[in-house]
Amino acid sequence: MNDLWFFLKLFKPHRGWLVAGILLSLLTALSSIALLTLSGWFISASALAGLVAMDGNALTFNFMLPAAQIRALAIIRTVGRYGERLVTHEATFRVLAGIRGWFFQQLVPLVPGRLSVMRSGDLLSRMTADIDALDALYLRLLAPAIVAIVGVTAVTGFLAFYAPVISVATGLMLLVASVWVPWVFNRLGVGGAEQIIVLAANFRIRQVDMMQGFSELIANQAYGRFSDFLGQFSALMLNTQRQNNRLSAIASALTFLLAQLTVLLVLIFAVISFKNNLLSGPDLAVVIFCVLAAFELVTPLPQAMQMLAKTQKAARRIRQVSEMSPTVSRPIQVLGLPERYDLQLKEVSFRYPDQHNPVLKNINLAIPQGSKIAIIGASGSGKTTLLHLLMRYYDPEQGSVLLAGQNIKQLDAEQLMTCFGVLSQRSQLFAASIKENLLIAKPNASATELAMAIQAAGLEKFIGYLPEGLDTWVGESGVQVSGGEARRIALARLYLKNAPILILDEPTEGLDSDTEADIFKALANFAKDKTVVMVTHREAGLGLVDTVYGMESGRLSQW
Known part of the structure; x- marks a missing residue:
C-alpha cells in the first residue's frame, strides 16, 4: 500500500476536483436510493388511499407532495450522474496529466545514464499503460469506497428509525458485501492482476522490438518466428485476462446473491414487525426498497479490490524508475559558466x-x-x-x-x-x-x-x-x-x-x-x-x- 499512498500524495494539487467528484457520486447514490425508497412508499400509500377504514371514514392521501419529491429526485439523480461522470473523469485526467509531468521530471536526471540500460518498449509501457492504470486508484477504489462508507452509514441510520433489528441485519450484510467479499477476491485475484501488468508490458516491449527491427526480420526471414512468439504471448495474456474476468463475474454474482438474501431476511423481519403493528404497510415498502437499493453502493467494490494488485503493481513499476539514482549528482555549490571553453x-x-x-x-x-x-x-x-x-x-x-x-x-x-x-x-x-x-x-x-x-x-x-x-x-x-x-x-x-x-x-x-x-x-x-x-x-x-x-x-x- 505504500506505493499507492505515495501517488495519493500527488493528487493534492487537484483535491478540489477530486472532492467535487466524490460529493457528486455520493449525491447521485443517495438520490437513487431515496428515489426507489420513496417510490415504493408512494405506490403502497397510493394503493391504500381511498380505502374505507373500520370506523367508516375514507383514508385521505396527499398525492402532490410525494409526486413532486419523486420528480425532483429523478432530476437530481440524472443531473448528478452526468455531473459525476464529467467531474470524476476530469479529475482523473488532471491527476494523470500531473503524474505524467512529475514522471518526466524524474526521468530528466536519469538521461542517458540510467535510461540507456532500459528497453524502449519497457519505458514506453511505464509512461503510458502503467500511469493509465492509476486511474483506478480514484475512479474504482477511492471514490467508490468513500461513497460506500457514507452511504452504508446513512442507510443503516435511516432504517434504525423504522426497525433496529432490520438496521442491524442490513448493516451486517452490507459489511460482508463491502469488506469480506472484496477481501476474498483481492486475495484470489492478486496473482492474475499482477501478472497481467507484467505480461502486457512484455507484450509491448516485443511489439516495439518487432516494429523497430521489421526490415531486418524480413531480410533474415525471421518475421514468422517472431510473429508466432508474439501470438503465443498474446494467447497467454488473453488466458490470464479470462481468469480475471471469471473472478469478476463470480464476485458480482456473489454480491447479487447477498443482496437477494438480505432482502429475503429483511422481508421476514418486516412481516413480523407488521404483524406486531410495529410497521405499517407503506413503511414495510420503504424498508424493503431501501435495502434493495442500498446494495448499489457496494456492488463495484469486489471487482475494484480484485484489481487492486494491478494498480499496486503499476504504481510499483513507475516508482522503480522514478527512484533510480542518476549517474551524476547535482553540485552543492553551483559555479557559473567560464568565459573560455578549453x-x-x-x-x-x-x-x-x-x-x-x-x-x-x-x-x-x-x-x-x-x-x-x-x-x-x-x-x-x-x-x-x-x-x-x-x-x-x-x-x-x-x-x-x-x-x-x-x-x-x-x-x-x-x-x-x-x-x-x-x-x-x-x-x-x-x-x-x-x-x-x-x-x-x-x-x-x-x-x-x-x-x-x-x-x-x-x-x-x-x-x-x-x-x-x-x-x-x-x-x-x-x-x-x-x-x-x-x-x-x-x-x-x-x-x-x-x-x-x-x-x-x-x-x-x-x-x-x-x-x-x-x-x-x-x-x-x-x-x-x-x-x-x-x-x-x-x-x-x-x-x-x-x-x-x-x-x-x-x-x-x-x-
Whole structure:
C-alpha cells in the first residue's frame, strides 16, 4: 500500500476536483436510493388511499407532495450522474496529466545514464499503460469506497428509525458485501492482476522490438518466428485476462446473491414487525426498497479490490524508475559558466556500473578553445564514452573533466549543455514538422535565423520542392525523409543552436559519399571559429580537424 499512498500524495494539487467528484457520486447514490425508497412508499400509500377504514371514514392521501419529491429526485439523480461522470473523469485526467509531468521530471536526471540500460518498449509501457492504470486508484477504489462508507452509514441510520433489528441485519450484510467479499477476491485475484501488468508490458516491449527491427526480420526471414512468439504471448495474456474476468463475474454474482438474501431476511423481519403493528404497510415498502437499493453502493467494490494488485503493481513499476539514482549528482555549490571553453581530461578512467572491465583507462587530453581534433578507433573502443564524459552524461570513476580549469561537476548540467552542439550518427527527428524539429535548438529563432541555418545545411532546394515547405510533417523518427535529408535537418539544428563546442559522433555514418562530402564541407565552413571533437572509425572527414588521436581498448594515443 505504500506505493499507492505515495501517488495519493500527488493528487493534492487537484483535491478540489477530486472532492467535487466524490460529493457528486455520493449525491447521485443517495438520490437513487431515496428515489426507489420513496417510490415504493408512494405506490403502497397510493394503493391504500381511498380505502374505507373500520370506523367508516375514507383514508385521505396527499398525492402532490410525494409526486413532486419523486420528480425532483429523478432530476437530481440524472443531473448528478452526468455531473459525476464529467467531474470524476476530469479529475482523473488532471491527476494523470500531473503524474505524467512529475514522471518526466524524474526521468530528466536519469538521461542517458540510467535510461540507456532500459528497453524502449519497457519505458514506453511505464509512461503510458502503467500511469493509465492509476486511474483506478480514484475512479474504482477511492471514490467508490468513500461513497460506500457514507452511504452504508446513512442507510443503516435511516432504517434504525423504522426497525433496529432490520438496521442491524442490513448493516451486517452490507459489511460482508463491502469488506469480506472484496477481501476474498483481492486475495484470489492478486496473482492474475499482477501478472497481467507484467505480461502486457512484455507484450509491448516485443511489439516495439518487432516494429523497430521489421526490415531486418524480413531480410533474415525471421518475421514468422517472431510473429508466432508474439501470438503465443498474446494467447497467454488473453488466458490470464479470462481468469480475471471469471473472478469478476463470480464476485458480482456473489454480491447479487447477498443482496437477494438480505432482502429475503429483511422481508421476514418486516412481516413480523407488521404483524406486531410495529410497521405499517407503506413503511414495510420503504424498508424493503431501501435495502434493495442500498446494495448499489457496494456492488463495484469486489471487482475494484480484485484489481487492486494491478494498480499496486503499476504504481510499483513507475516508482522503480522514478527512484533510480542518476549517474551524476547535482553540485552543492553551483559555479557559473567560464568565459573560455578549453576542455581537459586528467587521468580519467571509467567503467559502466554493470561491467567489470574499464572502458577508459588513464585518459589525458587537452582540447584548447578553437582546436579541432578527431578520435579514431574501432567500435567499442571507448570513443563515444569519452564524448559522454565531456558532456557529463556520466562522471568519471577516476580523474576529472575540466572546462576552462573548472571541474564540470561544479557546473549546472543545463547550463553546461548550452556549450555543446551535437551531431551524431543517429539524427533524431520527432513526429513534427521540419520547422518544429529545427526550433528544438532555439525556440525563439527568427525567420532570418531559420533561413540562414537552412541555407548553411544545404536544405534550401529540398524544402523548396515540398508543397508545405517548412511545415512538412517528417513522421515518426523522420520516416518521411531520407537519411541524408534527416542528417541535414540535424545539421541545420546544429547551426541554429550555434554552440561554441561541436561534438561529432560518426556524423556521416550510413550516408553515400556525395552526401558525406557535402556534410563535411558545410561543417568546415561553420566550425571555423569553434572547438570540434569528432569520433569516427573511418578516415573520411579528417580534413576537418588539425589533430588525430587513436583509441584502442580504452587508451588514447596521438597519431
